[in-house]
Every structure is written in C-alpha cells, then in structure tokens.
Amino acid sequence: MESRAAQQPAPCTGRCPCRISAGQGRIFRAGRHPGSGRRRISQPARHPPHSRFRAQIARIMIRTDIASLELTAGSGWTDVLRRINLYLFALLPLLLLFWRGGADAAASVIGISFLAVVIARRQWGLATHPLFAALLAIWLLLNLLVSPLAVDPAASFSRSVVWLRFALLFAAATCWLIQSRRDLKLVVVIWSATLAVSIVDGLVQLISGTSLTGNPMYNTTRLTGPLDRPNIGMFVARLGFPLLAAAPLLLGLRGRGIHIAAVAVAAVVGFVFILLTGERSAALLCAAALGAAGLGGILTFPRYRLQVLATLLVTGSIGGVVAAMSERIWYRVLQFGTVLKHFADSHYAELFGIGFDIWYNYPVFGAGMKNFQASCWAISAPQVTDGCPTHPHNIYIEWLAETGTVGLVFYLAFLVLVLAAAWPLLRGSTTARLTGLLVAGCFVVLLFPLIATQSQFSNWPALVFWTSLALTMAIARLALKEHS
Template sequence: MRAIVCRRRFASMTGTLSSARHAGDLATEAGWPERLRRICLYLFAVLPLMLLFSREGSEGIVVIIGLSFLAVIFARRRWDVLAQPLVAIPIAIWIFLMAVNTPFAWWDPPAVLGRAVPWLRFFCLFGAVVFWLFADERDFRKVAIAWGATFVFVVIDGTVQGITGTSLTGREIFLEQRLTGPLRRPNIGRYLAVLVYPGLAAFLVFGERNLDARRIAALFVTLAVVAFFITYTGERAAVVMSFGTVTLAALILMVQGRRFIVPGVIVTLLAGGVTVVTVILTARLRMRIDPTAEIAGDFWNSPYGELIRAGVTVWKVQPAVGVGLGNFDMVCEAWEPELVYGCLRHPHNIYLEWLAEGGAIGLAGFLAFFGVLAATVLGTLRLRTRRPLLTALVIACPVLTFIPFVPSQSFFSNWPAMVWWTSLAMTCAVAFHVRHRAEG
C-alpha cells in the first residue's frame, strides 16, 4: 500500500498521470506552484485598478501571470492543460500569425512580427485565469471584492467629473461630451461595461446561494447604478453592450421558469428606464441624440459605414492570410485614398479587423475560439436549477466582446486587449469552475 502511495506521489510530481487528471486540478498543485498561484491571484485582483493608472504596470501583471502559468505547466508537465481547446486554439492562431501572417505581411514584416510575438501574453493570461488561479470559492470572493472596490471608485470619480467638469483624479471631460474618469481617453464606459458583469458573475459564485431580500435589492441597486454611469459617460457603444448583456441575461433567466419572468422583466425595464431617464436629464447626452440618429439613418455614408467598406477593400488585398497585424491604415491609404473621413488605425469592428489583418484563416481561428468559448459558458445550463442567476449572466457576458454590430476598439492594441482578455478570462473561469466542481 505504501509503495502505491509513493508511486502516485512520484507520478503527481513528474506529471506521468497528467493524462488521467482534469485540467481543473492544476489549481490544487502543492508546493511552490501554490505559493506562486496565490501571488498571481492577488495580482489579477488588482489588474482592473492598474488598468486605470498604468499601462506598463498592467502589462507587467499580465506577463508575470502568463509566465508563472507556463512555468507551472512545464515544471509539472501538465500538457493536458495546453491541450484544452480554450488554450490550444489561441496557440494555433498565434502560430499562424507568426509563421504565415507575418512573412506575407503587405507592409513591414519586422514591425508585424513585433506585434504578433507579444500576443502570446494574452492567451497565457487567459489560460492562467481559467485553469489555474481559482482553487475554490474563497478565491472568487477575494477577486470580486477587489474588483468591486475598483468599480465603486470609477463610478464616483467619473460622476464627479460629469458634475464638476473635472474628475477626482484631475481629468477633464473629453471634448465637453464624454467622460474619461481616471483614464486619458473616453473609454471608461466601455471599461466598466466589459469588466463589471464578469465581476458580478464572480460574486454570484459564492453569493447566489445566500441571496435574501436585502441582497437581491442590493443587486437591483447595483444594476441601476451601472446602467446610469455607463449611460452618463456618453459612450454609445458601451450603452449598447451593457443593455444587450442585461437583456440577454434577463431573457435566459425568464425561460428557466415562470418564477423568473417577473424578475427578468423588472431587470430589463430597470436598465432601460435608467438609461432613458439619464439621457433625458443630461444636456450633454441630449446633444448626442441627433448625431446618433443621423448615423443610424444614413449608416453607409457615416464614418462607420465608410470604415466597413474600407475594411472589405483591405481584406481583398490578401484575402487568405491578411495584410498583417497593424497594417490596416497603411493598406487603406494605398487602396482607398479618397475616403471622406480618412483611414483610421483599425476598422473599429473586431470581426472586420481579424478579416482584414488576419485574413480568412485568422477570422476562422477567431470564430473557432468563440465557438469553444460559447460551448464553455453554455455548459452552465446544466446547473440552471441550482445556479439560475449565475447561468444567465455567464452566458450573456460574451456579448460584451463578441457583439458584431457595435463599433469596437482594436483587438490587438495593448490596453483594449488587456481589458477584453481579462473580461473573457473571468467569464470562462466562473463557467469552468462551477462546472468542474459540480462534476467533481
């Protein structure tokens, strides 16, 4: 018996039993991996705060977590984790970008290589968060509390900016129309929309079982505050993303049973009502109604419609392998020199960006990743009777990243990419954790 135990311990140390182990067990690796995991967990907890004040600090956190994840994988020979589709597909995409997209880049392959190589850090962060950082519900509690405190600060700082013209952190309103909060650019609404709902899902991991009337009321208040602030920022895309997520979550909740119909309707009406009232009561936002209506009424002659046409033109230059990461504006200027609004750095649509810069192959890889991610979150449906709120929210969260008709930031730029991958990682970590623990 002692010999069997010793062999099992040795196998655990060397990884020879990894094929029989579950990827979710990586978080239970003892010794130095456990100490390293705890450090990285706390770093991930403060990542949203760091994203507000220091891009270099944020990059450092992403790199440390990613390298630590790889160190544990290689030290413990946990190749089963790298074989998980959520990790394997991004690896395959990265190999394509390095081996095919870069050599065939339309302009400046060395510069394209410099953009493609660091892309590795994003899916290493993603894999670390999903499969390694969260060992139990207490870890989700720590991160949810840290994220929640950050979001409270963001709302207070931005609201003060909207009222006085200057935020608590000294930033002024962008062009007298859009809030920036602590950021230099008017992206605070998208920042909150993309991160707050996965953060709320992390709260539900440990909080849904103990929901009473007081906590349910607190959730409604939180939803109202989030809807208000995102609308108050003046970011139209963020409003659409946020309201789309809430509406989809409410619909998923309502189809789970009659007892959820009334709460689902209340949630939708609350989010929509707060949005409308905020616009009506804010002169700065009312000024944007007519320009928004003009864009919607003549979309194809608007800057966004022009960007879509330019994106298709750029894609046709090298349709299979793409023109290379970051080359959109260069190719656009060469092939569409007479655009009314000019060529921007990217087409402001993640699907068109993948198609133009990564080609049909790159877009196919991105869609494959989306399919695996969708399967991961949809897998929580089997827990809908025990986890109705969490199931609805986790399934709705990918709308924040993958909604196709909302103008987006670049998927390959450093800061937007860190926000996106952090959001996706938390969403999938919640889905993976609740499924793995339920199956275990």
C-alpha cells in the first residue's frame, strides 16, 4: 500500500497552474496540486469585508489626489501672470486690513487670471477633479435653483453670481500659484509681516486705548487693531495657523534651532494676542486646534509624547495666566461660562433658532442668499428680542437657512473631499505627517461646527475664510507632491 506521505501532493512551484490561477483572481479551495491526479475545484477569491472597505477608501483617495494636481507655470505671459497673481495673493491679508474693496478686487483678478490660463492652455481636466467639480456644482446650484426660488431673488443673485470668485481663488492657490517652496516662502513672509503689524497695532490699542491706526477699543472690552470692528482675533487665528502648517516644509526636520525657536515664540505670541482680543470664538478655536494637533502628535510620534505634552502644558499655562491676570479677559471667561450654563436662554440659542425656523419654512433650497434678515422679519420677528440679524452666527446653519438642505449637503460633500484630499499626509513621510497634523489644526479653526462665527457669505469674512483654506490646501498639495 502506498504510504500516506507518498500520497501528499508536491508543493506549488514555478509556473504551476495553481499559482497562475491565484494570480488571475482564482484560487483552489478544495483541490490539490494538478500533479496529484485528483479533481480540482476552483472558485473566485473571496476577500474579507475589511479588505473590500480598504479598497473602497483607496479608490476614493485616488480620485481626490491633489499631489499631481498642478497647472504648470509654462513660459511667456502665463508665467508672468502667475508671478503677478502670486504677489496679489500674498498681499490679500494686508488688503483685507486696510482696503476691503481692493481685497475683493484682488481676489477677482486672481480668479479671472486663473480662468484665462486654463482656457489658453486648454486644461479642461481641472474642472473634472472632485474638489473643483464640487465647487462648480455648488455655484450652479446657487444660481439655477437657490436664487430663482429665493424670497428676494435680486438680493440672492447679488451674492450667488459673484460667489464664483471664491471657488476660483481656492482653485488658483491650490494648483497654480504656489508650485514650490520658494513660492510658499514668499507668501509666508508677507503674511507674517502683515499679522505682525496687526498684533503690534492691537497691543498698542490695549495699552493706550487707541490703536496706531486711530481705532478705539470696542466697548472697552475687545480689541480691533487696524479694523473698525472686533474681528482681529479671528483674522489672526485663521490666517496665522496656515503659516504654522507651512513651517515643516520651509524649515525641514533638521532646521536651525534659532528658526524653530522663532516659530514657537511667534505661535505663543499669536495665541496670547488672540486671548487678549477678548474674542471667545477665536480663542476657543485656537485652543482646540493646538490640542488636536498635539493629540495627533502624541499618537503619530510616540517617541516625542513627553515633549508634545510639555509644549501643550506650557501653552495652556500661559493662556491661564493671561486670563487670570486680566480682569477684562476673566470677565469674558465668566460670560462664556454663563452662556454655556444657560445656553437655551442665550442670544446665541435665539440666533440658531431663527436659522432653523427659516429652514423649516424653506427646507429644500432655503430662503436665498442675503435673505436671512428679511426672512427673519417675516417669520420670527415677534419672538426676536434684539432685532433680526443678517446671519445666524454659524456657518452650517447659515448654509442650511439660506441654501436649504440641498445646499448644505453640497457644501458638506465639498468639505469631505477637502478632508479626503489632505488625509494621505498622515500616512506619508515624517515631514508630511507633521504638516498633516498642523493642517488638521487649520481645519479645526476653519470648520469646527459647534461655535459662533462670522458669516460665510458676506464679502470680508468669506474672503478671510477662503484665503485661509486656499493656502492650507496649497501647503497640503506641496507636501504631498514632495513626498510622492
């Protein structure tokens, strides 16, 4: 009788049909090696559910890839035009401080220039990238459905038509203007100088009661700096955090100690200034962003968890000391605690409630852009204690009230694509991961939902938002490009 060992088939080697079939997506489950003479039974390979899920995620990441999304500079007039618009983009924060009309015009020029280069070079494929296609779809939705069905169509069209400039500004900065570390360094230097001017002006206002630009404090409790309204804290927070995210790219992992120390000191000074402005939303968003980046650093770089924890503790301690030493800031902290404790009876709950009331009456496409106040007077005026505002002080409720469920879904889809495009940073090189953590902090400052914020449709705050998001995604793209 043939022994049991002799009956065992030989192992698969070389170009065995078993191996070939397995490579073509079919594996032998119940059969033996063909040389054994036994009957073969084959069936398609079955991948476990988690493998299929990971494959789906991989396909999504491929579709949202921005590393290779670049409108190359070319030569001749297109390169000259890019350089001019790069300087315009670098000067946008300065224009936002001192010449709002100029900032709006500069953003429009950047968008039109980008569109002209796309047309001249016939780069139509950019419009099919999910990020830009989503923005184009939002703009079409606003003009084809939201504005025609608005409470006041003329008012809605006055905003929806020109909303395209924000989408073009975002696209231009992401894939055209910033193509190298040199371009990024130019923007960072000019933005940093602009924020330094804002901080110095605000500190002079804190000490003397009047800023160098001649603006008094707002209600003796909040700083304005060069602005005529108390928004300088959010301005510094939203435009300052992308500068922090650019540091790993510009300094590298082995940057000179003095440069790294300068960045750390600048970050602490900026955080302390935001606290001193008295803007609770800006301070909370910065604290949350630093905390999120720090927690991510502990999980991503466990070797440096003690250093990260020490940095967070020192920063938090400095913030606590500043709040405790300033009677004005401590009063704002107590006010915030009171608002949280009695939120249902607060002014913010009333504002949010108005937004939901408007959405309840116009659930699909909203009341229309620039129609919040008019709709409030028509629907909720009897219940409003301080008059109808122009917006609900929350960007997501604003999208819901003015563009309806459809508009909010489109906007959320765009944000998901933004997050998906930046996600590969956290799986890249050390520099890419560090950049990704700071980019995540930028997203917290810009997109955190449970906070009272400025309008996202009004020109000035909308420009601050889209300028910050544009630089953030340009940094993410450059980091992914260098990693790949």
